[in-house]
Amino acid sequence: MSNLFLSRRTVLSGLVATVALPSVALAFSQSEAEALINSAVAEINAVINSGKSESAMYRDFEQILVRYADMPNIARSVLGPPARTASASQLSSFTKAFQGYISRKYGSRFREFIGGEIQVNGTQKINSVYDVRCTAILRGEPPFAISFIVHERSEKFIDLQIEGISLLKSERAEIGAMLDKAGGNIDALTASLG
Amino acid sequence: MLKPVVLFVSAALLGLAGCAAPVANGVNDPYEEVNRGWHETNIALDKGLVDPVSTAYGTVVPDPLRKGLSNVSDTLSIPGTVVNDVLQFQLGDALHNTARFAVNATVGLAGLFDPATSMGLEERDSDFGETLHTWGVGEGAYVVLPLYGPSTERDAVGLIVDIALNPVGHLLDSPESDYATGLKVADLADTRYRYSDLYESVLYDSADSYSQMRLSYLDNRRFNLGMPVSTVETDETQGGATYDIYEDFYE
Numbered sequence: 001m002s003n004l005f006l007s008r009r010t011v012l013s014g015l016v017a018t019v020a021l022p023s024v025a026l027a028f029s030q031s032e033a034e035a036l037i038n039s040a041v042a043e044i045n046a047v048i049n050s051g052k053s054e055s056a057m058y059r060d061f062e063q064i065l066v067r068y069a070d071m072p073n074i075a076r077s078v079l080g081p082p083a084r085t086a087s088a089s090q091l092s093s094f095t096k097a098f099q100g101y102i103s104r105k106y107g108s109r110f111r112e113f114i115g116g117e118i119q120v121n122g123t124q125k126i127n128s129v130y131d132v133r134c135t136a137i138l139r140g141e142p143p144f145a146i147s148f149i150v151h152e153r154s155e156k157f158i159d160l161q162i163e164g165i166s167l168l169k170s171e172r173a174e175i176g177a178m179l180d181k182a183g184g185n186i187d188a189l190t191a192s193l194g
Numbered sequence: 195m196l197k198p199v200v201l202f203v204s205a206a207l208l209g210l211a212g213c214a215a216p217v218a219n220g221v222n223d224p225y226e227e228v229n230r231g232w233h234e235t236n237i238a239l240d241k242g243l244v245d246p247v248s249t250a251y252g253t254v255v256p257d258p259l260r261k262g263l264s265n266v267s268d269t270l271s272i273p274g275t276v277v278n279d280v281l282q283f284q285l286g287d288a289l290h291n292t293a294r295f296a297v298n299a300t301v302g303l304a305g306l307f308d309p310a311t312s313m314g315l316e317e318r319d320s321d322f323g324e325t326l327h328t329w330g331v332g333e334g335a336y337v338v339l340p341l342y343g344p345s346t347e348r349d350a351v352g353l354i355v356d357i358a359l360n361p362v363g364h365l366l367d368s369p370e371s372d373y374a375t376g377l378k379v380a381d382l383a384d385t386r387y388r389y390s391d392l393y394e395s396v397l398y399d400s401a402d403s404y405s406q407m408r409l410s411y412l413d414n415r416r417f418n419l420g421m422p423v424s425t426v427e428t429d430e431t432q433g434g435a436t437y438d439i440y441e442d443f444y445e
Contacts, residue, residue, distance in 0.1 A: 006391065077443055099439065108391075129440045145417075149437075153444050164417020165410050173409055178403035 033130035033150040034123040040148070041118045041134065046151040048113045063101035070154040071099050077158075077168065078175045082186060090186050097193040102171070103184065115139045118146060128152050200436065221408060222335050229338040233404045236343055237397060244386055252387030260384045262306040267381040268317065269298045269305030270374055274360040278320040282328045287318050294318075322359065323352030327419050336408055344411035 047060045076083045083091065095175040114179060116138035123132045132148040149159035149168075159168040175189070182188035223229065252260070272295040279288035293317040298305050312315065326348050327333070334347025345353065357363065366374060386393060400406045 073444065105395075109396075126437045127441060131437075142311075149440060151197060151440060151443060158440065159444055161413075161417075163414050163415040166439070169413065170406060170409050172407045174401055175403065177400075181401060 013038060028130075028152040029137070030123050030125055030130060030148075030156050032119065032155070033152075034132055036150060036155065037123075037134070037148045038069065038120050040157070042118055043068075045117050048116065048152045050101070058103045058107040061107045062099055065099060065103060068157055070151065070156040070158050071095055073154065073156055074168065075099075078171045079186070080172065082179065082184065086186050094186060094193075097190045098175075101193040106167075112138060112141075116141075129158075129190040132154070132157075154168060198301065205433060212352045221229075221412065222333075223408065225337060229336065230265065230404050231409075232340055233407065236338065237403070238309070239341065240339070240393075240397060244383075245390075248383040248386035248390070252390075260387075262382040263377055264384050265298070266303070266305035267374075267377040268308075269295060270362050270377065271360075272298075273309050273319070273362055274342050274356055277359055278322055278325045278356075281322075281325045282320070284291045284320075286322065292390040307340060321349075321352055322355040323349035324419060326352055333415075336412065342366070345409050346412075350417070 011115050013056070018042065023124050027150050030172065038056040039160045040045040044061075047064070050057070053059070057064065072095050075098045077105055078098065079086070079091075081093065086094070086107075110180070113130045113136070118137045119137065121133045121135060123130050125131075128151060130152070132150060134146045135143050145161075148157045149161065159166055161167070178192065179189050182192060222242065222255050246308060255263075272291050276291045276295070278290060278432075279285070294310040294317075296314060298308055299311040302306075321348075331348050333349070337345050337347060337350055337407050339345050339350060341355070365370060396406050396410070397403050
């Protein structure tokens with residue numbers, strides 16, 4: 001009898017624990033944020049020094065972005081208020097087009113990175129984000145600072161700051177201007193990114 | 195000779211201090227209309243003059259020589275940086291830069307080479323705009339200067355003071371001072387040529403190059419002045435604001 005009760009209580013408390021635990025067990029830590037960027041950077045370094053053609057590098061870069069960055073929410077944030085009224089399918093095709101556009105735009109800078117590497121230096125938590133600070137060391141150039149901003153909620157990176165310049169902010173301005181040019185039409189904007 | 199400049203500058207500074215409500219984040223651009231006008235002019239100048247001249251310079255003059263001339267220009271700018279290091283009480287930087295100057299001016303064959311960097315005496319730039327920042331002057335409004343490009347009210351004043359304060363400018367008579375100016379122009383042309391893809395993608399391929407330049411300049415300038423990073427934990431109103439854009443990211 002008491003045995004049954006005990007086992008029931010154990011089961012019950014076990015259930016409670018599994019309900020209550022996720023916020024504790026899954027709390028994203030500073031070392032996890034840094035580990036995420038360490039492996040992203042290792043993949044980026046591998047691509048930079050793979051000797052592949054530029055277009056093959058763009059594709060690899062896009063895959064790394066999808067894996068390590070929260071692209072759907074970055075796309076939504078870059079779109080701004082119009083994202084709220086857009087349909088799910090409009091958002092998903094915009095996200096896809098935006099991903100490709102980002103990979104081509106910044107991938108074309110990769111030529112300058114060939115033979116270079118990115119080093120992870122350390123991580124600082126600021127409110128709900130982790131700022132993972134890196135140094136890019138390129139051939140014949142003074143080293144410069146790159147920061148990956150990892151959000152604790154998605155556990156992926158949501159911004160990249162190069163010498164303090166936020167790519168999220170600059171793409172917000174850029175996509176905003178492109179949306180204006182497209183007369184506020186998201187579908188036209190998506191088509192123009194293709 | 196120096197007096198009118200100093201007078202003008204102190205007048206400008208007083209004016210600045212009066213309206214120097216420090217804007218730590220965001221964009222303060224009340225002169226946008228005028229600024230956009232200068233931005234267009236600068237782009238036209240780039241297209242018609244700066245780009246072709248730097249392309250010619252980059253094509254005709256071999257890379258090592260261009261690099262050497264840029265090094266000389268950098269070396270000539272060090273004494274001015276030391277003056278600013280002292281004014282900011284950054285005596286460590288003042289010594290660092292003095293040693294850098296001594297090494298590159300001698301072993302580096304009058305600045306043609308840069309052996310100092312490999313000795314741990316890397317470039318540590320500064321300017322009077324930064325000096326004003328350490329003295330507590332806010333950046334003021336964003337301005338686009340003719341030819342020079344993006345700046346702020348504070349940094350524009352700093353630029354004028356740097357020209358007036360530069361010891362090298364006072365030591366050299368013409369024609370040597372003209373050579374120094376020529377080297378500065380060569381250095382700018384080399385930068386324009388070396389990073390032509392980057393310049394062109396911002397200036398000519400973006401939907402609104404004006405706001406891209408404005409954002410990049412302000413973000414980068416604040417980063418170099420150490421505003422966003424180091425003040426985060428101690429001063430919430432200043433540095434914390436940089437990370438505010440991430441707080442409402444998942445709404």
